[in-house]
Amino acid sequence: MFGRIKSRGVVFIVGIIFIVAVLIIIVKNYESSQEEDYSNEVEIQSDELFTLEDDSDEIIVDTPTIVLENVESDSNNQIAKNEKSIDEKNDTKILPEKILLKVPFVAQAPFGIWDEYHEEACEEASLIMLKYFLDGKDEITKKEMEAEIQKMIKFQIDKYGDYKDSSMEDVVQLAQDFYGI
Structure with a gap:
């Protein structure tokens, strides 16, 4: 039981780190696209x-x-x-000494069902929260999160053949292919 709780905590922390990393990548790409090349x-x-x-x-x-x-x-x-x-x-x-970004948050298992799909959905959940943040949405419901996770998993299986254990490059590609970001 404690191992499962610890695992969820690690997944949560990894998810937050992932969101920050993706935000940094997107900001850097945006900044570099705005620069004129002389x-x-x-x-x-x-x-x-x-x-x-x-x-x-x-x-x-x-x-x-x-x-x-x-x-x-x-x-x-x-x-x-x-x-x-x-x-x-x-x-x-x-x-400023610090900046607070209000990113809407819902766990990768919105209804607390930690099955095989949701154990592996931290990257998908992070991308969904990022998309909602970029769209200026303040919140995401559990129902919306679950629907988005399921659509994204199906998309990955159809397009890439699998959805598990995505690298950062895979996640960036998924963000571009699924959301156009």
């Missing part, structure tokens, strides 16, 4: 980008001066073909 040298002129104030726990971020040299024009001809300098004001930004 395929040129960028020089950051600042010796100290981040400073920690001694009197507080706040992190101060100084925006550096950026110099772009010999930048070729892009396909929309938005950047001239000469040396450009961008002098940004040294704005000081205070970063």
